[in-house]
Amino acid sequence: MEQERLILVTNDDGVEAKGLKSLVEIVREFGKVVVVAPEESQSGMSHAITTKFPLRVRTVKKEEGLEIYSCSGTPVDCVKLALHQLLGRKPDMLVSGINHGSNASVSIVYSGTMAAAIEGSINKINSIGFSLVDHSAEADFDAAGVYVRRIVDKVFMNGMWNGTCLNVNIPAGKENELKGIIVCRQTDGYWQEEFEKRIDPSNREYYWLTGYFSNSEPLAEDTDEWALQNKFVSVVPIQTDFTSYARVKELKKWGF
């Protein structure tokens, strides 16, 4: 008899986030689910790991087919703890999200949701990060769920490639407003930063980081930002090898 599938779920919005709960409900249809998610929001933590402080784990729930743990650390800490302490065996899939807010284009670099998926693929696990383009805590994940189910199913059918995970972004909207799935590339963009300078009650300056996304290129039809603006779900395969092979050739001509 085939072993039941084991699916690891994490996120960066924290164990109580609505997007996580929506994701759990869908992937439970595919096998046994273990959630290891941050105790609190870890948005913007990227691939950070915690080495200065010890990590704590809390058992939130244990029921038939579903275990939920929270961890005091980052999303990547959650993945590492799950793989090396909590799961007992290598999971058949890692899903991260559903993030409240887009992780398209360069936002992937700052994203804890996507870092967790990348950590999964570094560990040779089929890994997918899901994000909904809606920051609201009360965002509607119903239409997103339809696409999550379809994509998880395809990944179980085809298997992922070592060193590759998927960055899936889903536009906000009702199911009949979404137009389908486009496989595309990361848009070239950056965050236009602004700092808000304030003065504290002790008369000392401090700064709040704010900003908004800007694309650095016109939105071609093969980019994730184009897909999202046109109500398509974007699927971008992400590699954990960051080498620019084109530039290796060029650099060799520099004659170091």
Place this chain on the structure above:
Amino acid sequence: MEQERLILVTNDDGVEAKGLKSLVEIVREFGKVVVVAPEESQSGMSHAITTKFPLRVRTVKKEEGLEIYSCSGTPVDCVKLALHQLLGRKPDMLVSGINHGSNASVSIVYSGTMAAAIEGSINKINSIGFSLVDHSAEADFDAAGVYVRRIVDKVFMNGMWNGTCLNVNIPAGKENELKGIIVCRQTDGYWQEEFEKRIDPSNREYYWLTGYFSNSEPLAEDTDEWALQNKFVSVVPIQTDFTSYARVKELKKWGF
């Protein structure tokens, strides 16, 4: 008259680190230097940004050709604050390091040093991250300095490409032990994690994250780990576009 070059320096070991001071001494030969570095060690913070807490900046030193600021946040916070608040104009180069410890292979993913360089290249600045394969606070950076100077000079001569930065790792050792520079690729590897479980005085469990690097492939001569083990300085061009173009083609065949 040509404008004096402006060079932004940061790191993840903190403003007091010996590796930072070594780097500053070398790049001062090339122009005006502004350091914006974390107040304390931010090792393992990857591309994390601080949005939950305000950021504070402290002026450490201002002298002819050199300004040093420390920031309460992460390396990427330092870069953002420098570019958008402290520098006044876009710098001609960003250098990060010299890190105490290797950032070769998959360590780039966790590295604050390399995240700062990647943030520079997202902002279209010539950016280089330097690391010495020696974790010690008292590491000897003399031989490293020779290679830092040579590589900075080459980058000023040739210019970097948009969306690419350099990950430079330098073996420990005296100058006559190092064999030169190899342009190479990121080794496929992962951190073999171990968690040390302990019990605190209140009888609650906690975990310390530990581990060691393992390569997932035999060390070919075109990999950074091979270069370092053979006493060569490794130079890997890193791209900020994480799309796997080979997999875009494959995924399109899945028929979503």
